[in-house]
Amino acid sequence: MALTGVRVLDLSRLLPGAYCTQLLEAQGAAVTKVESPGGDPIRMLPAGETYFDALHRGQPLLTLDLRTADGRASLRGRVADADVLVEGFRPGVMERMELGYGSLSAINPALIYCAITGYGSSGPLARRAGHDLNYLARSGALSLMPHAAGGPAIPGLQVADLAGGLQAAFLIAAALADRGRTGRGARVEVSMTEVMRSWTLLPRAARRAGIAGLPLTGQVPCYHVYRVADGYLTVAALEADFWAAFCQLVDRADLVSRQYDPSAVGEVQRVLEPASRAEWAGRFAGRDVCVEPVLELDESS
Incomplete structure (x- = not known):
């Protein structure tokens, strides 16, 4: 595997760093989890x-x-033959303990040091406490969520945490590739807020152009979650040919021209609701219509 033989020290806490090192481990890296006495x-x-x-x-x-x-001496000893160190402390914490990149790279110049932060290591928010929901809020991503009970809905997954971990794994892999050419380590940094801000690229482009963003939060019939007899069905027929095929298969060819008409959502709902997920799966089997059932966790395992 690509990262076989790479030794990783995971000093991070909670989800972002752990997800990062899981991804590295899946590619063959050997990960040691480092905890404080409190866990x-x-x-x-x-x-x-x-x-x-x-x-x-x-x-x-x-x-x-x-x-x-x-404790610090023990970590320095481990760093001497490590390839990667991942940490998620607030900026300045590792440096105050003389365990920042400058100190550790003096021990091991080939070390890849990854700092996962909420708001980056500089600027007015750098040392501010925060979690996933705060990073979604500050990045503008939360404002894009459908509104429920008067405010943006909180996603059911920790999107910023997972995105930050994914970005960290990518940067570490890139740094390891560069080290293969130069022999030198590097410090890489992730700001989870900035990662989520980058994920708002298309809505921001629409805003600058003065146009409405893509209607991908349930406003239109071709991209919606519909209630059926035993659960829910997702329809994501964005391309015209997929939508046309869907309309033909539900015997509503008259809806082909109303792909982006919000008033057609109720009509599609009335068509789909009487049958079960399995019945619709049979109807759509082998056809390109971008329709899938909403599965519970135990159904999708």
Whole structure:
């Protein structure tokens, strides 16, 4: 595998860094999870041990108190033969313990050091506390969510955390590739707010052009979640030919010209509601219509 032999020290906490190192591990890297004596804060959440195990199952665990000289000395010893270190402390914390990139790269010049932050390591928000929902809010991404009960709906997944972990893994892989050419390590940094801001590229482009953004939050019949007899069905027939095929298969050819007409949502709902997910799956089998059932977690495993 591409990262076989790469040794990773994961000093991060909660989800972003853990997801990053899971991705590296899936490509062959050997990950050691480093915790403080109090444990990763994810353990303290309701059912936290379940989440910790899901993120770190099978990884060697190392407890170090970095507030002590012995703990810091032990980490420096580990860094000497590590390839990657991932941390998610607020900016300045590692430096105050003399464990920042400058100090650790003096021990191991080939080290790839990845800092995952909420708001970056500089600027007025750099040291501000935050979590996934805050980063979505500051980036503008939360404002794009459908509104429920008078405000933007909170996504059911920690999007900024996962996006930050994915970006971190990408930057680490790129730095490892560059190290293969130069022999030198590097410091890479992720701001989860900036990652989410970059994910708003298309809505921002629409805003600058003075046009409405893509109607992808349930406003139009060709991109909607519909209630059916035993659950829900997703229709994502954005291309005209997919939508036309869908309309033909539900015996509503008259709706072909109303692909982006919000008033047609109710009509499609009335067509789909009486039958079950399985019945519609049979109807659409083998046809390109971009229709799939909404599965519960135990159905999709």
